[in-house]
Amino acid sequence: MNRAFHLLGFGELERGLHVRPDNLEGGLGTLMERLHGLGLNADCAVFIANEFDVPTQARVQSLWDSGALNASYRRTREQLDLWLDRSADLEPDVAARESFLLGRRAIRQVVFDPFLPHPLVDVGLRRDFIEAVLRFDRAGHVIWQRFFEFSLGAAAPTASRVQYTH
Known part of the structure; x- marks a missing residue:
């Protein structure tokens, strides 16, 4: 339990x-x-x-480490956004693998978040973190589509053909 x-x-x-x-x-x-x-x-x-x-x-x-939760919201959001900024330059297999690993950690963080109210956590930071996870998820779908197309022998799209926003 x-x-x-x-x-x-x-x-x-x-x-x-x-x-x-x-x-x-x-x-x-x-x-x-x-x-x-x-x-x-x-x-x-x-x-x-x-x-x-x-x-x-x-x-x-004192049951929840508010400082650690706030820091994790900020850190994960920054990691996801930084990765998205450089992801279009990655090979399809590298982008797929990295997006899977980063996405898995971010989704786990959302699932296990206690969703505490203000003043226990900065709810604005949490909202920004969750919005970053959603942007990352949308981009991940595009990345994995690109990877599957590449794996099936289609020409790998150039960065200009891969479109996602964050």
């Missing part, structure tokens, strides 16, 4: 008590469905706590 809690952005406040901010779409009902779908027993208590004493609130906020 710990993996399921981690996947949904929970932190363990106390042994057996996992918490997360109440900022997910669908509210408690949708969250319960997702938890049960990931294996949480139906008899486990799932509830919304809307106020903590000051020491507990500080402990709750």
